[in-house]
Amino acid sequence: MAYxxxxxxxxxxxxxxxxxxxxxxxEQGEFVVFVGPSGCGKSTLLRLxxxxxxxxxxKLLLDGRDITHLPSSQRDLAxxxxxxxxxxxxxxxxxxxxxxxxxxxDPKVIREKxxxxxxxLNLTSYLERTPKALSGGQRQRVAIGRAIVRAPKVFLFDExxxxxxxxxxxxxxxxxxxxxxxxxxxxxxxxxxxxxxxxLADRIVVLRDGVIEQVGSPLELYDKPAxxxxxxxxxxxxxxxxxxxxxxxxxxxxAGGFLGLRPEDVTLQPAAQATGGxxxxxxxxESLGAETLIYVTTDSGAQLVSRQATRSSLHNGDRVGIVIExxxxxxxxxxxxxxxxV
Amino acid sequence: xxxxxxxxxxxxxxxxxxxxxxxxxxxxxxWLVLTAFKTELQAISVPPLxxxxxxxxxxxxxxxxxxxLLYARNSFVTSVASTLLGxxxxxxxxxxxxxxxxxxTKDVLMWMLSTKMMPAVGALMPIYVLAQKSALLDTQLGLVxxxxxxxxxxxxxxxxxxxxxxxxEILEAARMDGAxxxxxxxxxxxxxxxxxxxxxxxxCLVLSWNEAFWSLTLSAAKAGTLAxxxxxxxxxxxxxxxxxSAASLMAIAxxxxxxxxxxxxxxxxxxxxAVK
Numbered sequence: 001m002a003y004x005x006x007x008x009x010x011x012x013x014x015x016x017x018x019x020x021x022x023x024x025x026x027e028q029g030e031f032v033v034f035v036g037p038s039g040c041g042k043s044t045l046l047r048l049x050x051x052x053x054x055x056x057x058x059k060l061l062l063d064g065r066d067i068t069h070l071p072s073s074q075r076d077l078a079x080x081x082x083x084x085x086x087x088x089x090x091x092x093x094x095x096x097x098x099x100x101x102x103x104x105x106d107p108k109v110i111r112e113k114x115x116x117x118x119x120x121l122n123l124t125s126y127l128e129r130t131p132k133a134l135s136g137g138q139r140q141r142v143a144i145g146r147a148i149v150r151a152p153k154v155f156l157f158d159e160x161x162x163x164x165x166x167x168x169x170x171x172x173x174x175x176x177x178x179x180x181x182x183x184x185x186x187x188x189x190x191x192x193x194x195x196x197x198x199x200l201a202d203r204i205v206v207l208r209d210g211v212i213e214q215v216g217s218p219l220e221l222y223d224k225p226a227x228x229x230x231x232x233x234x235x236x237x238x239x240x241x242x243x244x245x246x247x248x249x250x251x252x253x254x255a256g257g258f259l260g261l262r263p264e265d266v267t268l269q270p271a272a273q274a275t276g277g278x279x280x281x282x283x284x285x286e287s288l289g290a291e292t293l294i295y296v297t298t299d300s301g302a303q304l305v306s307r308q309a310t311r312s313s314l315h316n317g318d319r320v321g322i323v324i325e326x327x328x329x330x331x332x333x334x335x336x337x338x339x340x341x342v
Numbered sequence: 343x344x345x346x347x348x349x350x351x352x353x354x355x356x357x358x359x360x361x362x363x364x365x366x367x368x369x370x371x372x373w374l375v376l377t378a379f380k381t382e383l384q385a386i387s388v389p390p391l392x393x394x395x396x397x398x399x400x401x402x403x404x405x406x407x408x409x410x411l412l413y414a415r416n417s418f419v420t421s422v423a424s425t426l427l428g429x430x431x432x433x434x435x436x437x438x439x440x441x442x443x444x445x446x447t448k449d450v451l452m453w454m455l456s457t458k459m460m461p462a463v464g465a466l467m468p469i470y471v472l473a474q475k476s477a478l479l480d481t482q483l484g485l486v487x488x489x490x491x492x493x494x495x496x497x498x499x500x501x502x503x504x505x506x507x508x509x510x511e512i513l514e515a516a517r518m519d520g521a522x523x524x525x526x527x528x529x530x531x532x533x534x535x536x537x538x539x540x541x542x543x544x545x546c547l548v549l550s551w552n553e554a555f556w557s558l559t560l561s562a563a564k565a566g567t568l569a570x571x572x573x574x575x576x577x578x579x580x581x582x583x584x585x586x587s588a589a590s591l592m593a594i595a596x597x598x599x600x601x602x603x604x605x606x607x608x609x610x611x612x613x614x615x616a617v618k
Contacts, residue, residue, distance in 0.1 A: 014445075052514050072517040079518045085511035089533045098529075099519035146519070156518075 003028040003063060003186055004049070004154060010057030011041075011048055011210075018044050020210040021058065026154075026188065031180050034190045035197040035233070036207035042190045043158055045207070049188065050156050051075050062153060078147035079156040082163060084139045086131040092118075092142050093127040099150045117145045120179070137168045144176070148183065157189040161196065173199060194234050198222070206230050228336035231260050237293060237305050240266065241332070246302040247278065250326050254339050260330030263307035267323040268294055268314065277321035280304070282314050296320060377587035385583040400588035408571060410592055417567040417593075419482050420557075421550035424489035425543050428497050431490070433539065436501035437531065441510055451502065454495040462492070462555050473560055480564045485557060489550045496549070497542050504538030505531070541607045548608075551597045568593035 004026040011019035019041050026032050034042040047053045049060065051072035060068045067075050078099075086095050093114060100110045118124045121141040131139055140160060147155055160176075161169045177200055180187055191197055197204050198218045206213040206221065206229075214226040218234075225231035225239075232238045240261040244253035253259050269277060278298045286293040292312045297303050304322065314320065331339045377385050379396035404410060439447050469488065470479075478484030508531070516526045532539070554569035561570055572593050575586040601608065 050514075050518060052517070072514070073520045073522060076520075077518065079515070081511045081515060083509060083511050085509065085515040087512060087515070087530060098516070098521075102520045102525060146515075150519075 003030075004188075005061040006049075006058065007061070008058035009045070009048060009055060009060065011044055011053060012056045018210050019048065022210075022212060024205065024212065024215065026186065028186055029184045031187045031189065031200060031202045033197040033201035033204050034188065034207060035192065035194060035204055036213075037233070038192060039209075040207040041210040042192075042207050044210075046079075046156055046158055046188060046190045049154075050077055050079050076153045077156055078150050078152035078154075079158065080140075080143045080147050080160045082159040084131070084143040084163075086139060086142055086146075088131055091128050091130055092123060092134070092145075095131065095142055096127075096145045096149050099146070103150075113149045114145075117149045120148070120182075121145045136164055137172065140164060140172060141175075144179070148179070148185075151185075153186065155185050155187040157187065159191055160189075161191070161193075176200065194236065198234070204234075206233060224338070225260075225330065226338055228258060228260065228332045228338075231330055231332070231338075235262060237263050237307070239263075239330070240304045242298075242302040242304065246298055246300045247324060249276075250324060250329060252339070253331050254333040256334035257339060258332040258334075258336070259324075260332060261304065261324060262328065263293065263305045264309075265325045265328040266304050266306040267325070268296065268306050268308075268312075269321045269323060270314070271319035271321060273321075275321070277323040280320055280322050282316055282318045282320055284316060285312060285314055287311065296322060298322060374587050374590055377583055378591045380584050380587075382582055382584045385587070400584045401592065404575075404585055404589045404592065408574065408589075410571070413566055413568045413571040413593075414596070416482060416485075416561075416565055417551055417569075418596075420485045420489055420565075420567060421547050423482070423486045424493065424550045425546045427486065428490045428493050428546055429539065429543055432494055432497035432501050432542070434527075435498050436505055437527065439498070440502050440505035440508075441513060451499065454498055458495050466559060469556075470559060478560075480561045480566075482565045484560055485565055485567065488556045488560060489553055492553070492556065493546045493549055497546055500542040500545070501535070501538060504535050504542075508534050537607075544604050544608050548597055548601060 006022050006024040009019055009022040010017065022045060034045060036042050044053065048055050051067070051070060055068050058068070059066060062075065062077075087098065090098065096114045096117060097110045100113065105113075114127070115124070118127055121144060123138070123141055123145060126134060126138060126142075131142065134142065140163075143160070157176075161172055164172060173196055176189075180200075189196075189200060201218055203215060204218055204221055205215050208229055214221060214230045216224075221230060221234045225234065228241055232241060240263065241258050242261075244250075244255075244257050244259055247253070247259050250259055268282075269275070271279070278300075280296045280298040282294060282296050283303075284295040286295075290309075292308045292310070294306045294308065294312060294314060295303065296306065306322075333339045376392075378400055379398070380391065380394055381397060381399065384391050384394050439451065473479050473484050473488075478487070512534070513526055513530060516530045521529065551567075552569070553567075554573070557567045557569045558573055561567065566574075572586070572590050575582065575589045
C-alpha cells in the first residue's frame with residue numbers, strides 16, 4: 001500500500017497557480033528526489049507536504065491517514081532546511097533533543113537517543129556547543145541529527161547541501177546515502193542539482209512549472225526521458241538536441257522534430273580517417289583528466305558536445321567527422337515529446 | 343591597531359558643535375535642578391544667581407502640600423501596567439505581521455503609524471466622553487488603557503522590525519519538531535527576541551511615565567500621575583519657580599535614574615532592525 005500519497009495537490013499564490021494538481025505515490029522506505037530548475041515548485045511541494053504552506057486543492061495521505069489540513073506539528077515529519085535553521089540559543093544537545101522534549105519523552109531515553117545520533121553523525125564532542133561555534137558542515141550534521149533522533153514517518157530535505165563547499169557537499173552526499181541505507185527511512189529530498197538526484201534517489205520526480213514531467217529511477221530517466229526537457233535536465237554535460245534536418249541520415253526523426261544525443265554517444269574521428277559521419281570543426285577541447293569534452297560545430301551549423309573517456313589529440317579548429325550511434329539516439333517530435341524509433 | 347584621530351580643523355568644529363548642542367539640550371534641565379534648591383526670591387533674582395546656599399525647603403513644602411507618594415505610585419502603576427499590557431498585545435500582533443505577511447500587512451503597519459501623526463488633542467473629545475460614560479475618568483485603569491493604546495503603534499513597529507531579523511525557518515523548524523503555537527512562541531521566539539522585547543518595554547515605560555496630555559485631561563486628584571503633580575504647581579498658584587522646579591525634579595528623577603541605567607538597551611532598541 002502507498003505510504004505517502006499526493007492526490008491532485010494544488011497551490012495558489014494569489015492568482016498564480018504554482019502547483020498544478022500533483023499526483024504522486026511514495027512507498028515506505030523509498031528515497032524520492034524532487035528535482036527541477038528554480039521556480040519549478042519543488043520546494044513549494046515539499047513545504048505543502050510539511051504543512052508549512054496551506055494546501056489549496058487535493059488530498060495528502062500519510063500511512064492511510066488524511067493529513068491535508070493537519071498542522072505541521074501533528075504530521076510526524078522531520079525537515080532539514082537549507083539554512084539548517086538551528087535554534088541559535090540552544091546547545092547542540094538541546095537542538096537535537098527539542099522535539100523529544102516537546103513530545104514528553106523520558107529524559108533518560110532522550111539522552112540515549114541523542115547520544116546515539118551524535119555518535120552516528122560524529123557530533124559527540126560538540127554536544128555542549130552552540131550552533132555559532134560550529135562549522136557549516138557540523139551545523140548541517142546537527143540539522144540532520146535533529147531529524148533522525150525523532151524517527152519520524154518521513155524525512156524531508158530542502159536543498160540541504162547547497163550551502164556547503166564542493167568537497168564537503170560530495171562527502172555529505174555520501175553520508176546521507178549511507179544514513180538512508182542504515183535507517184531505511186522514507187525520504188523526500190529537494191535539489192536543483194541533478195548529480196545529487198542521480199546518486200541519491202530510488203526514484204526521481206522531475207518538475208517544471210508546477211507539474212510533474214516524469215517520474216522514474218535515475219537510469220530510466222537517463223535512458224528513456226519522456227521529453228526533451230527531462231532529457232536535457234538529467235545528465236551533465238546535458239544531452240545534445242539538434243534539429244532533425246541537420247542529420248538527414250538518421251532514421252525515425254519526426255518531421256520538424258529533434259534528435260537527442262548523449263555526449264558519450266557522439267564519437268569524433270579526425271577528418272583524414274573519417275568514414276562517413278557529419279563533417280564539422282572542433283571549437284573547444286576541455287581536458288578534465290579522466291575525460292575530455294570536445295565542442296564541435298557541424299558544417300550545417302548545429303553544435304554538439306562529445307565526451308570521450310580517453311585523452312584526445314584534437315585541437316581547436318581541427319576538421320572532424322562526427323559519428324552518431326543511431327541506436328542510442330533519442331527522437332523528439334516538434335513539441336519536444338519523446339518519439340519511438342521506427 | 344588603534345590610533346588617536348588626528349587633529350584637523352573639521353574635527354575641532356565638530357567637537358565644539360557637539361558640545362554646544364549638548365549644553366543647549368542640558369541647560370533647561372540643569373537650570374531646573376539649580377532652581378529647585380533656591381529660595382523663591384533667589385529663583386527670580388535678576389541677574390540670575392549661579393552660586394547660592396542650597397536649601398531643601400522647597401522639597402519639604404511640596405511633600406507637605408501634595409501627596410508626592412500618591413502621584414508617584416500612580417505614575418508607577420500606570421506606566422508599568424500599560425507597558426505590560428502593551429507588550430502582551432503588541433508581541434502577538436508583531437509576530438503575525440512579521441511571520442504571516444498578508445497582502446495588506448504593510449498597509450496595516452502604515453495605518454498604525456499614521457495614528458501617531460494625528461495630534462492627540464484631535465481625539466480628546468471622543469476619548470473624554472468614552473472615559474466619562476464608562477466611569478473611567480480619574481482612575482488608574484482609564485489611564486492604563488489610554489497609555490497602552492497610544493504606545494501600541496510604536497511597540498508593534500519596534501517588535502515587528504525585531505522579529506523580521508529572525509529567520510522564519512527557525513520557527514518552522516520548531517513547528518516541524520512538534521511545537522504548538524504557544525511552545526513555538528515561548529521556547530523559540532521569546533528567547534531570541536528578548537533583547538528587543540526588553541528595549542521596547544523600556545521605551546514604553548519612559549513614554550508612559552512622561553505622558554502628560556492624557557494624564558492631565560483624564561485624571562485629577564485620585565489617579566493623577568507625576569505629570570499632573572507638576573502641572574498643579576504652575577497655574578493656580580501663580581508662578582512659584584522654586585517649588586515648581588522642586589516638584590518637577592521629584593517627578594522626573596525616578597525615570598531619569600532608570601533611563602541612565604538602561605540607556606544601552608534603549609539605544610539598541612531604537613536602532614534594532616536598522617543594522618544587520
